[in-house]
Amino acid sequence: MTCRVILIAPAITPSLRRARFDDGDSIENPAAVALSLPAGRAVSSPSVRCRETATALGLDASAEPGLSGLDAGRWRGRTLEEVSAAEPEALVHWLSDPGAAPHGGESVRGFCARVTEWLETTGRTTGRTIAVVEPEVVRAVVLHALGAPETAFWxxxxxxxxxxxxxxxxxxxxxxxxxxxxxxVSGEVR
Structure with a gap:
């Protein structure tokens, strides 16, 4: 039994441009979003940018809670620069220790375990799944597929x-x- 999962990162948002932890903003220029994708079951992270990207791609995707982005806790909506200035030690700790969650949100380790559970469950089905997901979900899947350590996440x-x-x-x-x-079928932006 073979399963294929195609992970599509969302289109650019103002938050991504500013290196801001997701604050729920919309994608820029939805009309410019175009990829040539095969048919398959479509799912997405529940975030605004992933749902809007899926819609812009013409996918009727259901939101999967297991594909939610990494919970940044109290850092949500703040830029990396702001967090670095206010909590430099906490940011370094979070970026260097996969088990750390100084922001009160989710650790990279816990996040990777959640995404792995989703992937392994999805892998029990045959066919193709197209998933519009947060970049960190792609990172977690790549680490799992390669058997790479969580320290390679960033x-x-x-x-x-x-x-x-x-x-x-x-x-x-x-x-x-x-x-x-x-x-x-290509992953090129038109």
Whole structure:
């Protein structure tokens, strides 16, 4: 049994441009969002930007709570610069220790476990799932697929509107880079 999961990062938002922890803002220029995607079950993170990106892509995606972004606790809506100025030690601790959650939100370790649970459950199905998800969800899936440590979480860059594909099933995932899904399907922005 093979499962394919194509993860699409959301379109750019004003928060992303300002390196701000998600504050629920809308995507910029929805009319410019276009990817050529294969058919499949569509899901999204429940955030505004992921739901709007899915809609702009023409997907009828259901929101999956297990794909929510990393809970930044009291830092939500603040820029990295603001947090760094107000709580420099806490920010360094959070960025260097996957088990830390000084902001009162979710640790990277807990977040990765939640995303892994979603992926492993999804992997028990056959067919293709297209998931419009927060960049940190893509990071967690990549780490799980490669068996990489959680300390590598912040070392995976996920630009807006990029596609990442994993294939396989519970306990064994392969990461596919480059063209997504086969002929006529690409992760390029039109």
């Amino acid at each position: 070392r995976v860059d996920v630009p807006p509107l990029t596609a990442t594909e994993v294939t396989g099933g519970p306990g064994r995932w392969n990461l596919r880079l480059g063209q997504v899904g086969g002929p006529g």
